Amino acid sequence: MNKSGNILLAHGGGGRLMHELIRDVIVPRLSNPVLDSLEDAAVIDVGRGPLAFTTDSYVVKPIFFRGGNIGRLSVCGTVNDLAVQGARPVALSLAFIIEEGFEIAKLEKIVASIAEAAEEAGVYIATGDLKVVENGGADGIFINTAGIGRVIEGTRVSSSNARQGDAVLINGPIAEHGLAIMCEREGVEFGTEIGSDCAPLAGMVGEILRAVPDVHCMKDPTRGGLAGALHEIAEKSRVTIEVHESDLPLTDATRSACDLLGLDPLSVANEGKVIVVCPGNRAQKALDAMKNHRYGREARIIGEVSGSRAEVLLRTAVGGLRIIDMPYGELLPRIC
Amino acid sequence: MNKSGNILLAHGGGGRLMHELIRDVIVPRLSNPVLDSLEDAAVIDVGRGPLAFTTDSYVVKPIFFRGGNIGRLSVCGTVNDLAVQGARPVALSLAFIIEEGFEIAKLEKIVASIAEAAEEAGVYIATGDLKVVENGGADGIFINTAGIGRVIEGTRVSSSNARQGDAVLINGPIAEHGLAIMCEREGVEFGTEIGSDCAPLAGMVGEILRAVPDVHCMKDPTRGGLAGALHEIAEKSRVTIEVHESDLPLTDATRSACDLLGLDPLSVANEGKVIVVCPGNRAQKALDAMKNHRYGREARIIGEVSGSRAEVLLRTAVGGLRIIDMPYGELLPRIC
Numbered sequence: 001m002n003k004s005g006n007i008l009l010a011h012g013g014g015g016r017l018m019h020e021l022i023r024d025v026i027v028p029r030l031s032n033p034v035l036d037s038l039e040d041a042a043v044i045d046v047g048r049g050p051l052a053f054t055t056d057s058y059v060v061k062p063i064f065f066r067g068g069n070i071g072r073l074s075v076c077g078t079v080n081d082l083a084v085q086g087a088r089p090v091a092l093s094l095a096f097i098i099e100e101g102f103e104i105a106k107l108e109k110i111v112a113s114i115a116e117a118a119e120e121a122g123v124y125i126a127t128g129d130l131k132v133v134e135n136g137g138a139d140g141i142f143i144n145t146a147g148i149g150r151v152i153e154g155t156r157v158s159s160s161n162a163r164q165g166d167a168v169l170i171n172g173p174i175a176e177h178g179l180a181i182m183c184e185r186e187g188v189e190f191g192t193e194i195g196s197d198c199a200p201l202a203g204m205v206g207e208i209l210r211a212v213p214d215v216h217c218m219k220d221p222t223r224g225g226l227a228g229a230l231h232e233i234a235e236k237s238r239v240t241i242e243v244h245e246s247d248l249p250l251t252d253a254t255r256s257a258c259d260l261l262g263l264d265p266l267s268v269a270n271e272g273k274v275i276v277v278c279p280g281n282r283a284q285k286a287l288d289a290m291k292n293h294r295y296g297r298e299a300r301i302i303g304e305v306s307g308s309r310a311e312v313l314l315r316t317a318v319g320g321l322r323i324i325d326m327p328y329g330e331l332l333p334r335i336c
Numbered sequence: 337m338n339k340s341g342n343i344l345l346a347h348g349g350g351g352r353l354m355h356e357l358i359r360d361v362i363v364p365r366l367s368n369p370v371l372d373s374l375e376d377a378a379v380i381d382v383g384r385g386p387l388a389f390t391t392d393s394y395v396v397k398p399i400f401f402r403g404g405n406i407g408r409l410s411v412c413g414t415v416n417d418l419a420v421q422g423a424r425p426v427a428l429s430l431a432f433i434i435e436e437g438f439e440i441a442k443l444e445k446i447v448a449s450i451a452e453a454a455e456e457a458g459v460y461i462a463t464g465d466l467k468v469v470e471n472g473g474a475d476g477i478f479i480n481t482a483g484i485g486r487v488i489e490g491t492r493v494s495s496s497n498a499r500q501g502d503a504v505l506i507n508g509p510i511a512e513h514g515l516a517i518m519c520e521r522e523g524v525e526f527g528t529e530i531g532s533d534c535a536p537l538a539g540m541v542g543e544i545l546r547a548v549p550d551v552h553c554m555k556d557p558t559r560g561g562l563a564g565a566l567h568e569i570a571e572k573s574r575v576t577i578e579v580h581e582s583d584l585p586l587t588d589a590t591r592s593a594c595d596l597l598g599l600d601p602l603s604v605a606n607e608g609k610v611i612v613v614c615p616g617n618r619a620q621k622a623l624d625a626m627k628n629h630r631y632g633r634e635a636r637i638i639g640e641v642s643g644s645r646a647e648v649l650l651r652t653a654v655g656g657l658r659i660i661d662m663p664y665g666e667l668l669p670r671i672c
Contacts, residue, residue: 014559014605015663039495040555041390041421043487048384054377055429055482056465059473085377093391093482097433129392129480133670137395137475144465146391146429146482151379159375219376223350269350327351334469 007102012132022130025108029115030125034091042126044091046150052087054078055146061334063110063140065184067176067195068271070143071113073336076200076271077222078147079121083205084218084274086157087149091126092118097142100135110141121200123147152206154213161216162237166305167283169276171204171296172197173249174226178268179257181335188261194253199272204293208276211289217277220270222336224327227266229275230312231326240307243324246317247302266314267327269335280304343438348468358466361444365451366461370427378462380427382486388423390414391482397670399446399476401520403512403531404607406479407449412536412607413558413672414483415457419541420554420610422493423485427462428454433478436471446477457536459483488542490549497552498573502641503619505612507540507632508533509585510562514604515593517671524597530589535608540629544612547625553613556606558672560663563602565611566648567662576643579660582653583638602650603663605671616640 010017027035034042056077063070075092082089094114098107118125126148180196182188201220209215217237221229226243234241250265258265272295278286283301290296306313312324346353363371370378392413399406411428418425430450434443454461462484516532518524537556545551553573557565562579570577586601594601608631614622619637626632642649648660 009669010664012559012669013663014564017664018559019662037494037496039421040417041388041423041483041485043386043421043423044389045386050379050381051387051484052377053380053427053429053484054463055431055480057431057433057467057480059433059467059469061473081376085375085379087377087379091389093389095391095393095480095482097393097395097478127390131393131395131670133395133475136472137397137670138478139469139473142433142474142478144391144393144431144480144482146431146480147377148387148389148484149377158373160373223348223354228350326355327349328346328353333345333348334467334473 005104007098007100007104007132009100009132009134012130018130025104026111029111032124034126044126046090046148050151052082052085052149052151054081057142057144058336059142059334060336062184065196066180068198069110069113070141071110072117073198073271074143074145075114075117075121076198077336078145079123079200079202080220082147082149083202084220086155086209087151089121089123089147089149089202091148092123093127093146094125095129095144097131097133097138099138099140100132102141117200121202152209155209157215157218159217159219159233160236162233162239162277162305163216164239164305164308165280166216166277167280167301168241168303169283169286169299169301171274171290172298173251173254174270174273175254175265175268177271178332178335179254182332194257197270197272199295201274201295204290204295205274207293208286208289212278212282212286215276215278219275221273221275222269222271225267225269227324228327234312235310238308238310239305240309240311240313241303242306242313242315243303244315247300249298249300266324341440343434343436343440343468345436345468345470348466354466361440362447365447368460370462380462382426382484386487388418388421388485388487390417393478393480394672395478395670396672398520401532402516402529404534405446405449406477407446408453409534409607409672410479410481411450411453411457412534414481415459415536415538416556418483418485419538420556422491422545423487425457425459425483425485425538427484428459429463429482430461431465431480433467433469433474435474435476436468438477453536457538488545491545493551493554495553495555495569496572498569498575498613498641499552500575500641500644501616502552502613503616503637504577504639505619505622505635505637507610507626508634509587509590510606510609511590511601511604513607514668514671515590518668530593533606533608535631537610537631540631541610543629544622544625548614548618548622551612551614555611557609557611558605558607561603561605563660564663570648571646574644574646575641576645576647576649577639578642578649578651579639580651583636585634585636602660
């Protein structure tokens with residue numbers, strides 16, 4: 001290791017220095033028989049049947065924030081994309097793009113968070129890559145994870161499967177990830193502390209699917225928030241989704257922060273939430289499964305699929321109906 | 337689409353603008369039933385048996401160069417990592433990190449190259465992601481691809497499988513990718529044009545494995561060049577690899593460019609080369625299979641596994657033996 005404790009361009013060069021960095025800093029915390037072989041491609045066994053496959057890059061700024069960091073996020077985000085597809089996550093790839101001069105101590109903290117989140121999520125890191133770009137060529141560190149999962153037998157969840165009469169549920173308070181990032185970035189304080197909800201949801205989703213195998217669709221409302229995710233479901237399934245404002249789980253801190261900043265909590269990103277759409281007569285079972293899990297204690301039924309026109313409506317506290325637009329772009333860039 | 341034809345921060349926001357960019361610019365060129373569903377995770381069928389899984393980020397600078405561009409590279413590099421693991425590539429993920437202000441016309445060219453290379457390699461893009469960072473937050477465009485392949489039945493290739501008595505082959509002239517990037521970046525001209533060898537090798541590797549199923553190891557000599565790749569094999573297999581200088585395939589243009597720049601061609605990156613290590617008595621069959629393929633016309637047997645001490649030796653044209661060191665770091669950052 002170089003003495004300065006910072007990433008050098010040569011760390012990305014495929015030579016001795018890169019191998020030492022990978023061997024000493026990255027692999028020990030993530031060790032498993034597949035990764036340890038450090039072949040060009042990992043050979044993994046995932047049993048039979050269809051696979052789920054997904055990818056996400058993480059460019060969040062700042063990289064450390066209340067409730068998580070880019071490492072935890074890069075595991076949770078990808079695991080959650082597999083989970084909402086009705087899959088049990090199995091293995092992740094892990095690719096770093098690091099700016100020259102980045103502190104190796106920070107990389108170590110990030111790798112430790114990756115290891116911790118992967119263990120909680122029940123996945124292992126199967127393969128990886130590390131690139132270094134010159135000072136100014138990137139902003140600190142970017143991470144990409146791709147994930148492979150096994151589709152749970154008998155499930156057929158899809159964003160296009162929502163049906164009239166379905167109930168719409170969510171596992172807890174919304175908008176916390178986006179607000180946590182915003183507070184951190186802008187140095188805003190709200191009195192009450194708002195932390196990211198960043199969490200791996202595969203365990204809870206597995207419990208929901210065990211209780212209600214005929215869930216129609218699931219979606220994690222990340223960039224674009226609840227409004228963006230409900231719009232995708234409404235458009236793909238060609239249904240009207242009606243959400244009840246008074247049933248939306250929102251903490252007082254979130255509500256006042258959003259008021260203060262002029263934000264609509266429906267459009268703010270989440271990283272530990274899942275929207276579940278299931279037949280109305282199964283909603284209570286799904287809700288019970290959520291509430292039994294640590295990440296679903298404050299779950300709620302928030303609305304229903306009420307028609308066949310592709311739109312999202314909000315029934316306000318006083319009984320009016322408001323059309324919820326698809327957000328145009330994120331309020332805040334580099335949220336994940 | 338916005339009228340300016342450049343990427344806006346809002347293109348990465350998970351809202352309507354991002355969906356339009358993905359729908360209009362990216363997906364049409366890469367269309368297939370799996371990708372078109374645009375679910376959070378793709379559901380793919382890869383048959384039975386063990387899978388190969390790999391990831392690579394591409395940060396090459398410049399993004400367009402003689403012989404290829406970052407798009408072609410991002411398919412070939414990942415496909416080749418699967419191929420050298422003895423796997424038939426099946427599906428790729430595709431994740432963009434784009435700097436605000438990047439020209440959409442360039443993105444379109446890159447996506448077209450991705451589509452073309454994927455078709456040639458026999459893979460499809462199954463899932464993707466797009467992030468936008470603010471101006472100065474990244475250098476133009478970075479791409480990550482992760483790849484899934486099916487390990488070809490009966491093959492057991494691994495960097496740790498080289499055995500004494502094995503022959504070492506390569507499918508053609510070395511050092512061309514690295515030199516092409518260097519020329520492009522520094523504006524150097526060598527009279528003769530040197531272009532990147534960037535190519536998807538899965539087809540040729542399949543032919544080699546059909547002819548010689550007991551290939552012991554394969555490796556693509558990218559960052560770190562031939563020297564780096566041979567070192568990895570020597571160290572993992574704990575063998576001595578002896579390479580014959582006079583048998584190394586090197587074009588005159590490469591030789592004089594390396595002389596001029598003071599570079600060792602053994603350490604310069606390739607993107608369309610594969611090192612094959614197989615039992616000595618099967619070397620001719622492997623060589624024939626290579627030569628029958630468009631990417632192996634100039635294949636050569638370049639050396640052999642000659643002992644059990646983990647090192648790489650070069651037998652010079654005059655008969656001496658020189659130890660080849662593992663490169664310390666890449667000569668040139670952002671080569672791939």
